[in-house]
Amino acid sequence: MNALLKLVGIAAIVSTLSSCGFHLRGAPSLPDNINTIVIESARAHAPLARALDNRLNIYGLKSQERGSNSAPSENISIYLLPEKLERQLLSVYPSGQVAEYDLIYVVRYRVSFPNKEPLTAQFEVVRDYQDDPDQVLAKSRELDLMLDEMRAEAADMIIRRLSGQAVAALDIEK
Template identity: 70%
Template sequence: MKKHLQFAAVVMSMVLVTGCGFHLRSSPSLPDDVNTVVIESARAHAPLARALNKRLNVYGLNRVDVSDSASSSQNINIYLLPEKLERQLLSVYPSGQVAEYELIYVVRYRVQFPGKEAVLAQFEVVRDYQDDPDQVLAKSRELDLMLSEMRDEAADIMIRRLSSQATAAPALSTNQP
């Protein structure tokens, strides 16, 4: 009897999950002949470029250096524009000191797929940050960790967006006037 109840519970949960439209996400689908990425940045040694390099292997993509990119026209070219970190005040202590910020990490980049025009994209990663003036050292380390996590999340977002940007980019015109 217990097995029947467990089976019924599993079947009911599957029916509920599929009924609401939920489906598992697959890995990003890129054109089959494209699996290498060239990353360029407006700033040398940009932290976002390093985060993006770390995440490429997770998604099964290979990184190619800019100097080697001329050897293949089948690369995805990502050019990172300068990133921006904004702080917005959320709350203050009764003494007037800032208690909480909203950190907004703005990422802008241009991506170009083989045979297509470049697409400019932008998005934001937002976090709340509580500031404690009594623990300045700990809070500065926490802020550094939070920024690192925001960059990692931004890198994941960029890679996941590649499949939609591949279909959105218009093909380069071969007819020259």
Template identity: 75%
Template sequence: MKKYVIAAVLSVSTLLSGCGFHLRSGPSLPDNINTVAIDSARAHAPLARALDKHLNVYGLNSVDKSALSTTANSIHIYLLPEQLERQLLSVYPSGQVAEYELIYIVRYRVQFPGKEALMAQFEVVRDYQDDPDQVLAKSRELELMLDEMRDEAADIIIRRLSSQAVAAVNAP
């Protein structure tokens, strides 16, 4: 029985490694960078708060933008105003909107120590079903969905920092 289990584990691991699968670790930044400073076009931007919360989850330190000048080994992230667009997906026979596609557009500038700033943009997309009979419940659902989209955007920014850090370090 043990031989079959060992053979099954070996064959599965061989198949997974053969197709290029590998486990991802958490985002990692170069050792000389120890903090991230977050600044935004809007004071108290919800995405800035989400990003700060997620930096702590990943074990990265965040500093206030006023402390940036005193911290030489900081990454500076400047969040441009966020945008939310709606695209019509379907309507009820009565002509009322039944479903939207919500597109949350995030634009930001990141600057690594001693390097030029890099601009980045991405979108987080969700489908949202509207029900005119349940306006209060749907408005709360929309708020929750926007919070989830901001959390996903914060995770994307942090994951991208890792790859952008490698590119910035390797750039001349």
């Protein structure tokens, strides 16, 4: 009886998840003939370019800098425009010091596919950040770690979007 209830419960969960369109997300898939992506940046040694390079390696894709041995028209090229970090005030302490704010990391980039017009895209990664004037050093380190996380998330978003854009730009059916 107990096993039957577990089976009915699992069946109910699976049918609910499948009916709402949920599916597990795997690694972003690019066309098989694309395995190298050229990364360029408006700023030399941009942190987002490094994060994107690291994430591409995790997904099994290669990256290279412009000027390497391959012609730019043969590869997908991503040009990272200058990143922006904005702060939006959420609350203040009675003393007037900032207690909490939203960090808004704005990412803009341009992606070029072989023999196609470049596509420009922009998105934001937002985090809530609580400041504590009594722990300035710890909060400074926490902010650095949060920015690294936001860059990694932005790199993942670029790769996921690139997967969809590649299918559309290169007229490939999945």
